[in-house]
Amino acid sequence: xxxxxxxxxxxxxxxxxAAFLSPWLIGFAVFFAYPLVSTVYFSFMxxxxxxxxxxxxxxxxxxxxxxxxMFWPALRNTLWLVLxxxxxxxxxxxxxxxxxxxxxxxxxxxRTLFYLPYLAPPVAATLAFVFLLNPGTGPVNSALEGMGLxxxxxxxxxxxxxxxxxxxxxxxxxxxMVIFMAALLDVPKEQYEAAELDGANSWQRFRxxxxxxxxxxxxxxxxxxxxxxxxxxxxPIVASKVASGIIGGSGxxxxxxxxxxxxxxxxxVVYNLGFQRFDYGSACVVALVLFALAMACTAxxxxxxxxxxxxxxx
Amino acid sequence: MNRxxxxxxxxxxxxxxxxxxxxxLPFVFVLLTSLMSDQQALxxxxxxxxxxxxxxxxxxxxPGFLTWWKNSLLYAGLGxxxxxxxxIPVAYALARFRFRGRRLSLMLVVSMMMLPPQxxxxxxxxxxxxxxxxxGTLWPLIIPMAFGDAFSIxxxxxxxLTIPDEYLDxxxxxxxxxxxxLLKVVLPMAKxxxxxxALFQFFxxxxxxxxxxxxxxxxxxxxxxxxxxxxFKGAHHTDWNLTMAATVLVMAPVIVLFFFAQKAFxxxxxxxxxxx
Numbered sequence: 165x166x167x168x169x170x171x172x173x174x175x176x177x178x179x180x181x182a183a184f185l186s187p188w189l190i191g192f193a194v195f196f197a198y199p200l201v202s203t204v205y206f207s208f209m210x211x212x213x214x215x216x217x218x219x220x221x222x223x224x225x226x227x228x229x230x231x232x233x234m235f236w237p238a239l240r241n242t243l244w245l246v247l248x249x250x251x252x253x254x255x256x257x258x259x260x261x262x263x264x265x266x267x268x269x270x271x272x273x274x275r276t277l278f279y280l281p282y283l284a285p286p287v288a289a290t291l292a293f294v295f296l297l298n299p300g301t302g303p304v305n306s307a308l309e310g311m312g313l314x315x316x317x318x319x320x321x322x323x324x325x326x327x328x329x330x331x332x333x334x335x336x337x338x339x340x341m342v343i344f345m346a347a348l349l350d351v352p353k354e355q356y357e358a359a360e361l362d363g364a365n366s367w368q369r370f371r372x373x374x375x376x377x378x379x380x381x382x383x384x385x386x387x388x389x390x391x392x393x394x395x396x397x398x399x400p401i402v403a404s405k406v407a408s409g410i411i412g413g414s415g416x417x418x419x420x421x422x423x424x425x426x427x428x429x430x431x432x433v434v435y436n437l438g439f440q441r442f443d444y445g446s447a448c449v450v451a452l453v454l455f456a457l458a459m460a461c462t463a464x465x466x467x468x469x470x471x472x473x474x475x476x477x478x
Numbered sequence: 479m480n481r482x483x484x485x486x487x488x489x490x491x492x493x494x495x496x497x498x499x500x501x502x503l504p505f506v507f508v509l510l511t512s513l514m515s516d517q518q519a520l521x522x523x524x525x526x527x528x529x530x531x532x533x534x535x536x537x538x539x540x541p542g543f544l545t546w547w548k549n550s551l552l553y554a555g556l557g558x559x560x561x562x563x564x565x566i567p568v569a570y571a572l573a574r575f576r577f578r579g580r581r582l583s584l585m586l587v588v589s590m591m592m593l594p595p596q597x598x599x600x601x602x603x604x605x606x607x608x609x610x611x612x613x614g615t616l617w618p619l620i621i622p623m624a625f626g627d628a629f630s631i632x633x634x635x636x637x638x639l640t641i642p643d644e645y646l647d648x649x650x651x652x653x654x655x656x657x658x659x660l661l662k663v664v665l666p667m668a669k670x671x672x673x674x675x676a677l678f679q680f681f682x683x684x685x686x687x688x689x690x691x692x693x694x695x696x697x698x699x700x701x702x703x704x705x706x707x708x709x710f711k712g713a714h715h716t717d718w719n720l721t722m723a724a725t726v727l728v729m730a731p732v733i734v735l736f737f738f739a740q741k742a743f744x745x746x747x748x749x750x751x752x753x754x
Contacts, residue, residue: 191625
């Protein structure tokens with residue numbers, strides 16, 4: 165083949181690649197690269213949507229990290245949710261996944277029942293839990309008081325709102341269950357048989373055979389859980405709106421985080437600054453913090469699980 | 479079955495029933511409350527004295543409710559169609575073509591997948607609402623789906639990698655170009671993967687709250703069910719029965735859809751994790 169035809173062939177193949185990729189290339193430029201650069205730009209600007217943006221130096225940054233009262237509580241809540249909610253979800257998901265692999269009778273029915281709550285639309289599920297846990301007429305508190313316990317105020321009490329959200333998150337654990345179930349069924353049978361011959365009891369079999377085999381999936385579940393926590397928005401904002409009784413279609417007057425900022429998360433802070441206070445510059449500062457955190461987790465995921473990108477690479 | 483095995487069977491299944499109750503009871507209580515009379519919904523009763531199926535009719539009579547249904551279907555239906563159409567060629571290229579920057583492209587896809595939508599919302603809002611004047615509509619949410627969705631691209635690519643090369647080579651030997659190979663050979667084999675992606679995207683749109691809140695909150699005629707639902711509690715104050723009836727009506731389509739497509743869906747969830 166002559167050099168000329170080789171080059172022509174290469175060019176044709178490059179064009180073909182570009183053609184197949186074109187929807188995403190445009191999407192990447194318009195809906196990712198451009199707005200990201202623009203977010204950095206606005207974080208140094210004073211802009212309320214009217215008139216022209218004016219240079220504001222680092223004032224937005226100093227405001228968000230300094231006198232603005234919602235940023236640090238949101239960050240603290242996020243840390244709480246990462247430590248407690250993610251842990252609970254992974255532990256429970258693994259537990260239910262294990263359980264389902266042991267169930268012999270009616271496994272299909274059990275699996276469907278366990279999975280169903282994951283499908284409940286977040287707004288609907290949140291509304292359901294605000295009702296179930298409402299201190300006045302909710303069935304959960306009726307049951308607790310029936311047992312002679314003092315029932316907490318759940319979504320209306322700062323110390324109990326995050327545990328209530330955690331229960332909601334644990335209820336929808338079906339996605340993790342399915343992932344763990346598949347991983348558990350992949351553990352080579354011979355290893356269990358060998359462990360049994362060596363006299364290992366069921367805990368030892370779990371600890372020394374199951375766990376090492378599924379640890380990449382556990383890591384995957386933890387890191388994606390952390391990333392989801394960074395994005396945690398719908399459940400806390402709907403819960404706080406409904407539980408506080410302040411609901412309007414546009415809801416501009418609503419202060420996120422009810423009760424007492426205990427359900428604030430970073431995405432809600434972006435909403436508060438940008439769409440309730442029209443301080444686009446400061447909203448972009450928080451957006452960039454959120455970006456940095458999400459990307460750090462993603463980098464961890466790509467490096468440690470080795471695979472997300474390399475998966476199936478030949 | 480010997481004694482220990484029997485005990486174990488009982489233990490495991492008892493635990494299974496307990497877990498099933500935890501997962502199922504919230505649905506049951508929501509359903510029961512949705513059928514109570516207005517007076518009874520204010521009490522701690524668990525089961526309705528009179529079964530008020532009329533509550534559901536009242537929900538449908540709420541101004542806007544049918545419009546929200548229509549909007550949700552439009553957003554989810556059109557959004558899913560556009561996402562699938564635009565993501566397939568991209569996923570195919572990332573799975574099959576060898577080109578410079580392929581690894582980088584993949585890493586960018588994964589990064590976009592993990593990006594919280596709030597990160598770029600300010601410039602996007604200014605773009606759609608201030609420049610293109612599309613505030614109060616769902617178009618700022620639907621149009622971007624014609625340009626590939628990172629999660630769908632990623633999932634489809636993982637699926638396409640599982641199709642053996644021999645099929646593609648055979649197509650090539652028969653003189654098919656890449657486009658013909660994609661349409662005639664790959665797509666028919668990738669149906670389960672496409673079904674999973676379509677379902678995920680449909681659910682994403684159906685469940686989306688942030689998007690409609692940002693772009694459509696000013697215009698109730700453009701609300702979706704997920705966004706309109708929370709206003710029920712406000713409009714009906716303490717009427718948990720009607721709010722729960724509306725909740726059931728928002729959950730129902732998703733659950734019905736799941737029963738029709740259970741296999742594809744569970745396969746898709748597994749694909750996101752196990753291949754990772």
